[in-house]
Amino acid sequence: MFFCKIKINTGNVYKTGVVAVWCLFLSVFSATAQRSVETSTINSIYTAVPFLTIAPDTRSSGMGDVGAATTPDVNSLHWNPAKYAFIKNDESIALSYTPWLRGLGIGDMNLLYLTGYKRIEMSQVIAFSLRYFNMGFIDFRDDRGESLGPPRRPNEFAIDAAYSRMFSEKISAALAFRYVHSNIAAGFTTTQGQKPKTGNSFAADVAMFYNSEFHIADKSGDWALGINIANIGNKMSYSNEQFRMFIPTNLRIGGLFGINLDSHNKMNFAVDLNKLLVPTPFPPEYDENGNRIDNDPRELPVVQGMFRALYDAPDGFAEKLREITYGFGFEYIYREIFAVRTGYFHEDDTKGSRRYFSMGIGLSTPVIDIDVSYLIPRKRSQNSAFSNTLRFTLIYNFGKSVFRNS
Secondary structure: OOEEEEOOOOOEEEEEEEEEOOHHHHHHHHHHHHHOOOOOOOOOOOOOHHHEEEEEHHHHOOOOOOOOOOOOOOOHHOOOHHHHHHOOOOOOEEEEEEEOHHHOOOOOEEEEEEEEEEEEEEEEEEEEEEEEEEEOOOOEEEEOEEEEOOOEEHHHHHHEEEEEEEEEOOEEEEEEEEEEEEOOOOOOOOOOOOOOEEEOOOOOOEEEEEEEEEEEOOEEEEEEEEEEEEEEEEEEOOOOOOOOEEOEEEEEEEEEEEEEEEOOOOEEEEEEEEEEOOOOOOOOOOOOOOOOOOOOOOHHOHHHHHHOOOOOOOOHHHHHHHHOOOEEEEEEEEEEEOOOOOOOHHHHHHHOOEEEEEEEEEEOOOOEEEEEEEEEEEEOOOOOOOOOOOEEEEEEEEOOOOOOOO
16 A cells, blocks of 8 residues: 555645555546445445546437447447447547546546547448546655655556447447556555556457337337447456456446437437446455455456356345446437437446436538537535536548438
8 A cells, every 4th residue: 555646737736545556546436436345335346447437439428428229430339339330431530538537626637539440341340449548647655655756647548449240231249359558557666665567458348239210100210229248358457466356347238219300300319227247345254263254256257257246246136236327318410410419327326426417519521520528417515526527529531421420
């Protein structure tokens, strides 16, 4: 354990907190949910590299973090790569920028997301993405508050590649592969001589997508279902000890209902459910000699841990239900040029308490699309971690004029 200080805004004010060597958890997860299961009913699931679960793009974040079954777009790799097989353009590239934790006064953390795709045949699409999470400057200190060297700038990134294939006019599937690199304390040495190392992991996604059109009276539209099991990969460690942390393997299931009001106006309604496939922490049990007598679920193999995450929790099935997060999204599109979006995301108080509304707009030209979204927290205090979360996405469509959300 050591102390770290995080530089806030222009530089002369510091916010101090005791964190473990993996202080990468200066994300929403640790900002809203760091309490011990042994002293309260709060029992959050902790993983390495939680930045993999942050909504990286503007369209989906403006709709309450939904994307498993929404209309395919260039940012589908994060939400459901199987959607690429039904995308209208042949190729696009996008860059998204998210300032992070501005509501806590932190001015130098941000998430960058570069993604693109290319249709190689009528039924096949390949895609890529690069996600870079910059944690800003961190001043490491010992337990006496003395500096342990110059401030460092930890960072994490993930590189993805995906293959999506259409199997019929309504069904597609995809595989995605991911390399994750977490450099949160490289080069740092504790007062006990410990040297944290860089964390690395390889992971994969498995996804499916189904969509179909419908006609009711004089109205037409489409509906879709999507499922994505993301980040199935090896555990990550930041030391030479045997203990390794799960990465955030996640099950996402979603649906979409879209209706064409007329030739110029369309509305989309979407919902997503998420469940981390990571074992729930259990309070440890000890014998009279102080030796732990139960099995720590954090030490389970990856596949066994994924299955245990579906049924096992200290409070039984009721707690498993509380571990499901959900989002609702709405999108209105006018003449394939202008879009307005809103949504809501909900997480139980005992599992992190992330609850926020979102809103966004999108503008499309024959070549360039611009999206902006803004997150509105359900504040419990004036220092909400979600305040002022403004995202930007710029999309280049290589001369195609088809609006991606139509």
